[in-house]
Amino acid sequence: MRLKLTMLAIWAIALSGCQNLPNAKEGANRNVVFLKATHCLEEPVGDQDRIHFGPCLKITDINGEAPTVRSDGFIELPVARPVTIGTSCVYRHADGTPIPATVGTAEFQVNSTTFPEGGQRWYLHAHEQARGVVGCQPTLSTSVFPTRKTD
Incomplete structure (x- = not known):
């Protein structure tokens, strides 16, 4: 019984998290994309059953002005x-x-062809991969995962 309640709670939390994401139809209708304001990379480390915490990137400004961050953590x-x-x-x-x-x-x-259509969610990564890199070299992706795996 306890396992069923735990699974139900996990499912409810996951469902509520998905419902908080920007609606693609909303973005397409208004011709906007959603860019995550803060994003951290992480990557599993081989067979070691651990996660390597990679760099985090925060958007500080858009054209020199502070961005408006939605309650879901995205910028339009x-x-x-x-x-x-x-x-x-x-x-x-x-x-x-x-x-x-x-x-x-x-x-x-961002140029006039960077975002081809409205409604998509995008992420700026601090770098292409989570391990073995230094510096801040933003890389745009529609995935929360690193562009390149380190292993």
């Missing part, structure tokens, strides 16, 4: 409009806490 951006996105990146210790000495900044240029 118009399709086919060039913007400059300011970012801040920080690497993390094994326990997930930030390493202040690793903070870096970078700009990411």
